[in-house]
Amino acid sequence: MALKQPESMDECIYFTRRTLMGTGKVMAWVFKQPCPKCKKAMMGKPVDEKGHVKIRAKEYVCPACKYTVEKSEYEDTLTCDIIYTCPKCKHQGETSVPFKRKAWQGVKAIVFECGKCKEKLGVTKKMKEGKKKSTEEIDDEDDF
Secondary structure (H helix, E strand, O other), X not given: OOOOOOOOXXXXXXXXXXXXXXXXXXXXXXXXXXXXXXXXXXXXXXXXXXXXXXXXXXXXXXXXXXXXXXXXHXXXXXXEEEXXXXXXXXXXXXXXXXXOOEEEOOEEEEEEEOOOOOOEEEEEOOOOOOOOOOXXXXXXXXXX
């Protein structure tokens, strides 16, 4: 099913490349979609008078017709494409999931499943890690 990879960050509203639980890898991206009203331009965050994108904006705007849609409403229609190496079974695969963050190991993440071992994996926001205890932490607590 070879996913189309972005050629430029300008094509994406979200992109990340990182390691998963030490030995796994993930690259995830979400392509911008055309304006639902005019279909001429790709929706994006609003731009200020200096030409800088307002990254904290709560809406997306069409640069051609100025049509505006709420961030949550727009992002609910998007798909996140993911290429990964599972940290559990080392399977390399790719998948597409809805671009919705769900609770996973105590943090918000884009959750997907390994195509081989069915392990649930998550792409968290930067610098966030799941709160599952590792075996070393559990063993350390049992010492008397």
